[in-house]
Amino acid sequence: MKKKKNPKKDKLFDRKRINAEGHNNIIKLNIIPEPPLPYTRTVLIKDGNDPLFIKGYTTKFKFVCGKCGSILMEGIDRKQVINIVLKCNKCNSFNDT
């Protein structure tokens, strides 16, 4: 005979799991040391104070600058940004996507 699951315990477990996943949703982008050669990559440069380039609503991922940790993209899938370099407006680093 199986033991009845303790619903309180399950709830606690679920919350722990969600927290762990939440941590994994932050993806650090790789810094490239030099700006890419002209016509080889698309480099996006951001004006203003907000470092966020792209905000989507399809995922829970946050893509942060590999140097200063500013959020550059969120809510999108990595497959949606291919061959794009983001120049962080906080620390001027070139982030590979």
Ligand SMILES: [Zn+2]
């Ligand atoms: Zn940065």
